Amino acid sequence: MSLLGVNVAIMERGRILLTKREDFAVWCLPGGAVESGESLAQAAIREAAEETGLQVRLTGLVGVYSRPNWRAGGAHEVLFAAKRIGGELLAGTAETTEAGWFGPNELPEPMFTWHYQRISDALNARRAIARTQNAAWPAGIAIATRQELYEMRDQGRLPMQALVDTFCGRPRPEDDRLEVG
Numbered sequence: 001m002s003l004l005g006v007n008v009a010i011m012e013r014g015r016i017l018l019t020k021r022e023d024f025a026v027w028c029l030p031g032g033a034v035e036s037g038e039s040l041a042q043a044a045i046r047e048a049a050e051e052t053g054l055q056v057r058l059t060g061l062v063g064v065y066s067r068p069n070w071r072a073g074g075a076h077e078v079l080f081a082a083k084r085i086g087g088e089l090l091a092g093t094a095e096t097t098e099a100g101w102f103g104p105n106e107l108p109e110p111m112f113t114w115h116y117q118r119i120s121d122a123l124n125a126r127r128a129i130a131r132t133q134n135a136a137w138p139a140g141i142a143i144a145t146r147q148e149l150y151e152m153r154d155q156g157r158l159p160m161q162a163l164v165d166t167f168c169g170r171p172r173p174e175d176d177r178l179e180v181g
Contacts, residue, residue: 003075006044007031007065007115009122010056010082012101016119017089018108019051020098023150026164027111029118031077032095044080052099053090056082062122063129063181067114070135079118081127110164113171129181133171 007029010017018027030051034043041058048056060081068074089099102108104123107116114133121129152158 002073003071004034005032005075005077006034006040006047007077007079007118008044008048008056008058008082009062009079009119010048010052010054010084011122012084014123015101015103016123017052017054017099017101018111018119019096020108022092022095022097023153024164025097025110025160027108028115029079040078041080044078044082048082049087051093051096053087053093054084055086057085058082060127062118062126063131065114065118066130066132067135068132079122081122081125114176116171117176126181130179132177132179134175134177135171 008031009029017030019030020027030048031044032047032051034040035046038046044058045056048054058080062079062081064076064078066074066076090096092098100108104120107119114135117131117133121131149158153160
């Protein structure tokens with residue numbers, strides 16, 4: 001079954017807000033899965049609040065990003081542009097250990113491979129695009145779920161560096177294809 005998720009590009013003065021995940025210790029856009037009974041926009045607003053402490057107003061649809069080789073059935077995320085309208089930026093939450101504002105030439109490492117292009121699209125004010133990003137779940141590891149991945153990490157069978165290498169290697173140009181926009 002395909003996964004459906006959202007990402008949120010919260011931007012201020014040419015900078016974008018990124019969070020560092022607690023589970024893999026990598027930087028990324030705030031976001032997550034759409035929950036039952038929730039619209040895409042509601043999920044984006046909820047995820048932004050949960051992971052950053054900020055209330056946001058969605059200002060546009062950057063695009064739809066598909067990873068058809070991710071897990072069984074692929075993963076599809078919708079990226080919204082947003083601006084802060086309230087709240088206080090949290091240093092950490094249940095899902096994040098850090099948060100910070102970054103310009104286009106100062107992005108932190110390590111970062112999810114597929115987020116580099118999404119950040120570029122958001123910072124360059126691209127709108128209503130569709131991209132396929134060929135990231136496979138997870139490269140070279142024979143597991144089916146995120147929970148199995150966590151168990152391997154927690155039992156020391158998969159070092160954190162291997163997780164980072166799996167999810168954060170720089171994408172090849174042929175792995176990212178603009179399909180609409």
